[in-house]
Amino acid sequence: MQISGAQMVIESLIAEDVSVVFGYPGGAIMNVYDEIYKQSGFQHVLARHEQAAIHAAEGYSKTTGKVGVAMITSGPGFTNAVTGLADAYMDSIPMVVISGQVPMSLIGTDAFQEIDAVGISRPCTKHNYLVTDAADLPRILKEAFYIASTGRPGPVHVDIPKDVTAQIAEYKYPETVELETYKPNVKGNLRQIKKAVDAIAASSRPMFYLGGGIINANAAEEVRELVKMCNIPAVETFMARGTLRVDDTNLVSMLGMHGSYAANMSMSETDLMIAIGARFDDRVTGKLSEFAKHAKVIHIDIDPASISKLVPADFPIVGDVKNVVNEMLPLAKEKVDGERYASWRETVANFDKLHPLTYEDSDDVLKPQWVIERIGELLGDDANITTDVGQHQMWAAQFYPFTRPRQFTSSGGLGTMGFGFPAALGVKRGDPERISINITGDGSILMNIQELMTAVEYKLPVINVILNNKYLGMVRQWQTMFYDKRHSSTDISLQPDFVMLAESFGGVGYRVKTKEEFDAALKDAIEKNVVALIDVTVNRLENVLPMVPAGGSLFNMMLEYKDK
């Protein structure tokens, strides 16, 4: 079939079973948008900023497990999207991002809206392409979806010059991908797996260290079974929240900089760390030389480069987590006796009794942690949670009662303020039956506030809960603790009227200062099924605790902070 490059893009997306594309048009991508206008195979959601389009596609991907697709124009359209690409790259989110480029004859001439897009996206994508001939488009798009979704997932960027989208060429969408140089290894080495299970059976203080890779691999069910079978305590990383149910007796909360005392202490005491789909991020390990110092390390990961990158693995297993854990299950059943770890479980439970993850509630002022717990009490499993970045993000990870994988979507690796709201739009689009709550801060929400318009236009009733302390709270907390209270540029008392702001876009705003008001606002927003901003005034100087100061050892936690 002889069709234009632009038509090929449409046909390929439909062939890939894409049901929604988030994007923003512009000069260089107009041929493709003209074809989008004519087709009915997928929905196009017009974001109000390219960065938000990418985050929305990320949210969609996180909640559905499918490849997220976004489309943007050249030059500033593309540069606006870079933050989203980098975000998806750091958190291994499968994405295909298509950008327009100036015509081939103008490349290199500093043409209007020209930028070396593949040059910029190279370090923040899994792979990228500059398409120079429409005849290559079907193959390239097929490869893009394949590369994005296999191995360690990640974003793939396809840059298409305007004349290539106009060029007529033969179209036949390939059925298979033939990439001689890319063959991800999905099956773990069975001998290594056996050795690892033997090591578990021989250990006395083992600990599961569960990472976001489990969720990417859709392996939470298998991991839940393995944890239960072995009866071994487990900590989750920020990215892994929801892998185990909140009421799983083996779950010891989150570890790391703002992890619980029990999680961090047990990681410091364990003699065998079973790391699954985790990458030893510095926010998790604290001071590396002190991290799980007494432990042998089993490390299961699809990405060989993640293994022994920071902590040398005694039992490295390269493979898809789901595959490997499925291989481990029968072996563990045969060899591992959970009784063996009874006293270790007691030790861990005592850590938790000694310093549970908690906060001091107040009658005078709303505590941000209470708000999150309350959302959890009222909505629990029925809500999907997204967050922005900062204190509220850590409190959400600490205090929301997660019950399933893909329930929690947040910017972990890159820590992108402004991520939450557009991501929540994608989450709502991908899982419309559930309530979509974006827990955010008064700093973060303004970074993509224009998406109120998108939410209203496409009837994506996301409820934004702004934990408003009139500070850039996390930076303020560091300034209080480590910079002698010099609150440099973090006081943001000057604020818009969030209620009027929401209303001006056609949403609904609520001002909340008490527990009763919060319950009423949340209930009303859910009942009305509208795009909402709930502006919750919370305790201004609340700190996220416990805290391991940057570069400190996990066992040296600040459990409370008394203002001097």
Add this chain to the structure above:
Amino acid sequence: MAQERRVISVIVMNEASVLSRIVGLFSGRGYNIDSLTVAPIPGSKYSRITIVTQGSIRVIEQIIKQLHKLIPVLKVYEHEHLVEKEMALVKFPVTECLSDIAALCGAYNGQIVNVGEDTIIVNVADEPHRVSNFLKAIKRFHPKEIVRSGVVAMEM
């Protein structure tokens, strides 16, 4: 940790921007490149990139894994038993003692390759440390310009 010198050969698809992927990986992750050579592998769609780098064993291991991760990379060899060669071109004023220079070149598999009105150009081809020795030895002949090719290597 002790710094080790390593020669790494990377076999890549001979396609646009593959070199910038490799070089970008090194600069982005803070790895060293001492030298780098690239040329197509005859009769194939691949190119060979030979990189001389330095780092601790852990860093070298990471470099190799990260190179493997790049989509157009087919193979990565970390050489242990290898033949290494490097070439250098050196330009001298003709006023220097040409027979001494020619004799030195001879000792390093080299020769005079061009003679002009004011200058001569010689080449040598030898192991990298011998090329360095040669370049030290010819300092007294006041070389006007020196060009080193970077290392090529082959597993024994």
